[in-house]
Amino acid sequence: MLASGLVLVIISSAIAAVVPWLLRAGIDSLRAGAPMQRVALIGAGIVGIALVGGALRYWMREILNGLSRYIEYDLRQALFTHLTTLDPGYYGRTRTGDLMARLTNDLSAVRMAAGPAIMYLTNTIFGATFALIFMLRIDVKLTALALVPMIMLPIIMIKMGGAIHRRFEAVQEHFSRLTTQAQENFAGVRVVRAYRQEEAEIGRFLQLNETYVVKNIALAKLYGMMNPMFGLLAGLSVAVVLGLGGALAVRGTITVGAFVAFGFYLTSLTWPMIALGWVINLFQRGAASMGRLLEVLDAEPAITSPASPKALPPAHGGRSITFRDVGFHFPTEQGAEPRWVLRNVSFTVPAGGTLAVVGATASGKSALIDLIPRLSDPQEGEILIDGIPVRELSLSELRGEIGYVPQESFLFSDTIASNLAYGDEAHSLIERVADDETLAAESRASGEQDAAEHVWAADVAQLGDTVNDFPHGYGTMLGERGINLSGGQKQRLALARALARRPRIVLLDDALSAVDTHTEAEILRGLRSTLAGRTAVIASHRVSAVRDASWIIVLDRGRMVEQGTHDVLIAAGGRYSALLSRQQLEEAIETEVGVA
Numbered sequence: 001m002l003a004s005g006l007v008l009v010i011i012s013s014a015i016a017a018v019v020p021w022l023l024r025a026g027i028d029s030l031r032a033g034a035p036m037q038r039v040a041l042i043g044a045g046i047v048g049i050a051l052v053g054g055a056l057r058y059w060m061r062e063i064l065n066g067l068s069r070y071i072e073y074d075l076r077q078a079l080f081t082h083l084t085t086l087d088p089g090y091y092g093r094t095r096t097g098d099l100m101a102r103l104t105n106d107l108s109a110v111r112m113a114a115g116p117a118i119m120y121l122t123n124t125i126f127g128a129t130f131a132l133i134f135m136l137r138i139d140v141k142l143t144a145l146a147l148v149p150m151i152m153l154p155i156i157m158i159k160m161g162g163a164i165h166r167r168f169e170a171v172q173e174h175f176s177r178l179t180t181q182a183q184e185n186f187a188g189v190r191v192v193r194a195y196r197q198e199e200a201e202i203g204r205f206l207q208l209n210e211t212y213v214v215k216n217i218a219l220a221k222l223y224g225m226m227n228p229m230f231g232l233l234a235g236l237s238v239a240v241v242l243g244l245g246g247a248l249a250v251r252g253t254i255t256v257g258a259f260v261a262f263g264f265y266l267t268s269l270t271w272p273m274i275a276l277g278w279v280i281n282l283f284q285r286g287a288a289s290m291g292r293l294l295e296v297l298d299a300e301p302a303i304t305s306p307a308s309p310k311a312l313p314p315a316h317g318g319r320s321i322t323f324r325d326v327g328f329h330f331p332t333e334q335g336a337e338p339r340w341v342l343r344n345v346s347f348t349v350p351a352g353g354t355l356a357v358v359g360a361t362a363s364g365k366s367a368l369i370d371l372i373p374r375l376s377d378p379q380e381g382e383i384l385i386d387g388i389p390v391r392e393l394s395l396s397e398l399r400g401e402i403g404y405v406p407q408e409s410f411l412f413s414d415t416i417a418s419n420l421a422y423g424d425e426a427h428s429l430i431e432r433v434a435d436d437e438t439l440a441a442e443s444r445a446s447g448e449q450d451a452a453e454h455v456w457a458a459d460v461a462q463l464g465d466t467v468n469d470f471p472h473g474y475g476t477m478l479g480e481r482g483i484n485l486s487g488g489q490k491q492r493l494a495l496a497r498a499l500a501r502r503p504r505i506v507l508l509d510d511a512l513s514a515v516d517t518h519t520e521a522e523i524l525r526g527l528r529s530t531l532a533g534r535t536a537v538i539a540s541h542r543v544s545a546v547r548d549a550s551w552i553i554v555l556d557r558g559r560m561v562e563q564g565t566h567d568v569l570i571a572a573g574g575r576y577s578a579l580l581s582r583q584q585l586e587e588a589i590e591t592e593v594g595v596a
């Protein structure tokens with residue numbers, strides 16, 4: 001596409017250069033009293049060439065501008081695909097608004113450089129070349145004098161091009177900050193309103209917006225200087241041609257037709273000079289934006305699948321999980337002392353067993369859960385699934401075995417049914433379902449079991465009755481992040497989503513923290529039968545959620561301080577027992593307050 005488009009640009013430039021030459025012939029023919037038939041033929045030639053040139057210019061724009069859209073499409077797809085491979089740590093370091101700015105404004109700038117800029121640069125080079133060839137054929141001395149003012153052109157291009165690059169980078173960086181500010185305000189709209197910070201946030205956005213305008217105006221001033229400078233140089237060239245060329249025409253050194261044609265060629269040379277400023281601006285913007293996009297594409301994922309992954313053995317139930325002297329800390333700055341989140345953690349959960357992890361806030365429960373599906377990797381020790389280190393398994397196979405409910409329940413802006421089906425191969429089927437009755441009926445009629453699984457999972461999570469109360473049932477659309485659901489409803493939907501996959505390993509990271517005690521008891525009752533035969537790791541600050549686990553470990557500042565069954569730990573009278581006593585006291589106080 002690029003080659004064919006550029007060929008059309010060159011041909012159209014060559015054809016355009018022929019028109020003034022024909023005009024010269026026509027004028028000289030009229031002055032010489034040539035037959036009108038000859039003049040008419042020249043006129044027809046000019047019209048025909050104009051039509052062909054117009055068609056060629058249409059197709060060159062169609063091809064090259066279309067090419068730039070394909071490049072934008074490929075880049076956007078490559079960026080999104082690469083972003084899905086990056087670890088959570090990358091998103092912890094990178095602002096969402098900054099990424100969105102790169103995927104919008106920067107991509108657009110690269111597209112303009114990859115399409116229109118290349119097209120106009122080629123048109124400028126060859127249009128100027130063809131014009132110069134014909135100008136030299138008319139008069140070499142006149143051409144040389146007309147080009148004298150253009151000696152300053154390369155100096156202006158180098159100086160102003162670098163300045164445009166720097167200022168455009170500053171504009172794009174600030175646009176990222178502006179986008180981040182808006183994104184955080186929209187995502188945290190409840191907090192903003194609850195703390196009555198609307199005016200303060202409007203003021204912050206106004207300040208960022210004003211700075212963005214100032215930076216853009218500074219860029220516009222610089223760019224605005226280029227065209228007048230190029231126009232000045234072109235004007236000086238025109239003055240030379242009018243003075244010297246007019247004198248040559250009066251003396252008869254060149255014909256009137258040649259003088260007129262020379263003026264046209266000079267005009268066609270002037271426009272490329274002016275367009276060159278715009279092209280330089282596009283290339284500088286595109287280079288700055290491409291650099292920002294490459295920063296994303298060059299980011300290496302910290303967690304990857306091995307080159308030759310091992311396969312998990314066949315299993316009919318759960319899978320065993322083993323931690324061997326595991327130590328983990330979050331990335332630190334070079335030379336800084338790491339703050340260990342987990343240290344010397346060792347345990348084994350047999351296939352089909354349930355491990356409970358309890359401890360105070362910041363004791364390392366969530367970090368332990370995140371290590372199993374390799375959302376993070378430990379710096380010390382190793383983790384094994386059925387005796388195979390997780391680093392030796394492909395991420396796809398490892399995570400395909402796991403149903404994961406994070407501490408913060410994330411829901412998509414889609415229907416309840418679609419959120420339930422997320423991760424299923426039958427995702428497309430579930431999106432067509434309007435309510436639970438239709439869902440169950442379609443499942444029975446088509447023999448598909450997946451739809452019924454989602455209703456079953458919702459019932460286990462005590463969500464079925466809640467969904468039935470919605471006007472559109474499972475077809476109810478959720479707002480951003482499920483904003484039209486309560487915290488407890490979001491957690492139950494996230495739990496149902498994980499269970500619907502019938503995973504061999506279930507990870508629950510404080511998954512019932514926002515659920516009331518009565519609903520929690522109902523969910524736990526359903527989970528006991530649901531988790532039978534599956535391996536489960538449950539992290540919770542509520543002892544009631546873990547007391548039936550086959551094994552319990554207690555974390556304190558990242559270290560295992562107690563382990564055993566519920567009864568053994570209660571009898572030991574340690575941290576676990578103290579935690580239970582405190583929770584029982586809190587529940588008793590809440591009950592008395594409620595009665596009062």
